[in-house]
Amino acid sequence: MPKQITKQSKKYDIFFRIRIFDDSGHFVGKGRIELLENIGKFGSITRAAAEMKMSYRQAWQMVEDMNEITASLLVEKILGGKGGGGAKLTVKGEKVIKVFHQIEDDLEHFSRQLAKKIKF
Amino acid sequence: MPKQITKQSKKYDIFFRIRIFDDSGHFVGKGRIELLENIGKFGSITRAAAEMKMSYRQAWQMVEDMNEITASLLVEKILGGKGGGGAKLTVKGEKVIKVFHQIEDDLEHFSRQLAKKIKF
């Protein structure tokens, strides 16, 4: 008995992008989380923005917005001082990053299962 | 004994947007599926586009792209004729719409569960 020949059907991938909103419209998404990570890494909004080829203005505005997503700040600003100042992630900031990635990963895993079964 | 008072933590929502890609970069997303639905509803790319306040040009280009996502067309064009022509969904087109919505719904359900547990 010949092996069952099943015409191999086309493969598809699911791409998704998530945003987590609070009830006032403030949110975090992939780009913003990346910004947070870079602020943590470089200790400065200016440098983080430069590194990501993003304008400082936009980066700063994103931080302003994100800082309201929880009761306490995600990013703490440091004004003045020898180096002119800087910015650093708070513990809450780190938490938000971790939770975001966890959710992204869970969804990624789930959507991968769904993608396998796509049959148009 | 007093009831345990748990400080009600802030609620968050997860919004997502998916796109289904084939290996050549052709894809369908929310907007394109909506366009397909309207083409099915109105029998014309022109009317579907107008209804969605989308330029005919863009709608037409989307259809061109989507028509290559499966071996057979999703939208069939009708040239000439009394009304000047039109367009109609193929069976495959209907299928793509159905599958897309199913996947969206599954992800929506899953992400809703995740959102419940968000605790920054």
Add this chain to the structure above:
DNA sequence: CTTCGGCATGTTTTTTAAAGCATATCGTAA
């Protein structure tokens, strides 16, 4: 009490995506 470099913020410029315009083509029903 001056210096330094990042924060803060309004204003202008550039970029880029979408919309809009113009015109040719098509084929059936009248």
Add this chain to the structure above:
DNA sequence: TTACGATATGCTTTAAAAAACATGCCGAAG
């Protein structure tokens, strides 16, 4: 065989988003 309205497609214009620019502020360290 002519008229009609939708498809087809290049070219121009507009509009929205991002970047760039300019300028003042801040405060610890030297």
